[in-house]
Amino acid sequence: MARDWARLDEDDVRIRPGKGSRPRTRRRPAHEDAVSGFVVAVDRGRYTCLVDAPATSRSRAAAGTVRTVTAMRARELGRKSVVVGDRVGLVGDVSGRADTLARVVRVETRTSTLRRTADDTDPIERVIVANADRLAIVTALADPQPRPRMIDRCLVAAYDAGLDPLLCLTKADLATPDALLETYAPLGVPYVVTRKDEPSDDLRERLSGHATVLVGHSGVGKSTLVNALVPAAQRAVNEVNPVTGRGRHTSSSAIALELPAGGGWIIDTPGVRSFGLAHVEPADVLAAFPDLTDGAGECPRKCTHIQEDCALDEWVAGGHADASRLASLRRLLASRDADEL
Secondary structure, X not given: OOOOHHHOOHHHOOOOOOOOOOOOOOOOOOOOOOEEEEEEXXXXXXXXXXXXXXXXXXXXXXXXXXXXXXXXXXXXXXXXXXXXXXXXXXXXOOOOOOOOOEEEEEEOOOOOEEEXXXXXXXXXXXXXXXXXOEEEEEEEOOOOOOOHHHHHHHHHHHHHHOOEEEEEEEOOOOOOOHHHHHHHHHHOOOEEEOEOOEOOHHHHHHHOOOEEEEEOOOOXXXXXXXXXXXXXXXXXXXXXXXXXXOOOOOOOOOEEEEOOOOOOEEEEOOOOOOOEOOOOOHHHHHOOOHHHHHHHHHOXXXXXXXXXXXXXXXXXXXXXXXXXXXXXXXXXXXXXXXXOO
C-alpha cells in the first residue's frame, strides 16, 4: 500500500536526539532521600562527614551508630561553600565503606558563620567555620609574647558572628596574666588560664555542651591543648622559633573533634598571622556594647565612632556608660585598620 506522502509534515519526521538535546529545566532535584551529615573536616575538595550525627552541641553517644562518609560537592551547589561545622544533605554511596564517595547536595541554614578576609583590603569573605556558638581566643602569655591587636580582631570577628568570646591564656608558668586581663576587664570577656598548656577543669567546664572554635597565632599551644582535651586527636605540635619568636604552622586545616566527656565539640583551626576584617561594619561591633548602643542614635550618619564629632563622648560624659567601655570599643574599631598584629 502506497504511503500518503501529502499528509506528512515535520512532526512526522523522526530525528535521533543528540547528546545535548535533553530539555533543560529550572527545577532542581529535591533530593528528598538525602541523609543528614555533619562536616568535620575539609581537605582538597573532599568533605569528611559524620552521618546520623547529632547537633554539634550534643554528644553523639545517644545517636547510636555513627559512620564516617567521604563526599564531594555536587555541581548544583554552585559556588556555595561547604565548611567544617556545616549540616549537609548527602546522596549517593553513604555507606562509609572505603573507596566510596557521596555527594553534598544541600547545605542547611547556618546558625552562625565565623568569617575573615585575607586582609583589610580584600572584599572577599571566607567562611572559616559554621554553626559554632563560642570562639576561644588562645593566647600565650610568653613564648611567643601576647599580641593584643590580634586578640582585638578576634573579638571583633566573634561579635560580628554572634559567638560568645572566651580568652584562653596559656603558658601561665612562664608569665603572669594580670596585665593582659586588666586590659580586657572593661569588656567583661570570660577567661581561663592554663599552665604548661594543660587544660584546667574550668576550661573543660566552659567547653562542655558547646561548639567552640579555637583561634590563635601559631605556637600559642592550641594543638597541645587539643591533644590534652581529645587524646585521640594526635594533632602535630612544634616549638616556637627561637630566632623570630614566632610559632610554626602545625595545623593545616580546620577539624571538628568531639569532646570525650560532657558533650560538645572543639574545632581546631590553623594558626593565623592575620585576620582580615574588611567585611565588618562599625555597627556590628557596636552591637556587642548594649550600654553604648542607645547613645549612638545621636551620632552623625555613617559615624565610625572614632571620629571627633561622635555622640558617644557626650553619652559617656552624661554618666550613661563607663569611659573604659568606650575606650575598649574604639580600640576594637581601630584594630580593623591596623596592619601590624
